[in-house]
Amino acid sequence: MSQIVIESKPSATRLEQLGVSKWPTWSKEVSTFPWVFPEQEIAYVLEGEVVITPDGGGAPVTFRKGDLVTFPAGLRCTWEVKQPLRKHYQLDGTLVGRIYRRIKLFFTR
Template identity: 85%
Template sequence: MSKIVVESNPPAARLEALGVGKWPTWSKEVSVFPWVFPEQEIAYVLEGEVVIKPDDGSAPVVFRKGDLVTFPAGLRCTWEVKQPLRKHYHLDGTLIGRIYRRAKLFFTR
């Protein structure tokens, strides 16, 4: 499995090229919860601070406002939202593919 990649304060041109401003947003209050990434996700953090602890024992990864973060497909982890989070996000693949991967995860637990 690949690692989480954090780009701190990427250039505006990079964000524009990715179309970040058109991505949907997601918010989460201070909390701790398990998560699985069925497909690769790229997120741009608008507010907050989070520590991700991969289940495979890899070192925790911290990201915060202004970071562009790539989460690899298949990553199982625990999120610790230390400051309320608001992010833009983009999921790889088609809607049908995303539905399939989530159903597969649900039924193979």
């Protein structure tokens, strides 16, 4: 499985090229919860701090405000939101493909 990739403080040009300002946003209060990434996700952190620990003994990864983070498809992990999170995000693939992967994931737990 690929690793989580963090690009700290990407340039305004890079963010503009990706179209980050047009991506949807997601927020989460301080909490801890399990998560699975059915497809690759790219997120730009607007506020907060999070520690993600991959399942199976992977090293924890911390990201915070100003980081551009790529999560690989298939990653199973635990999120620990240390400071309230607000992020822009983009999911890989089409809507139909994302729905299919989520249904498949539900039935293969």
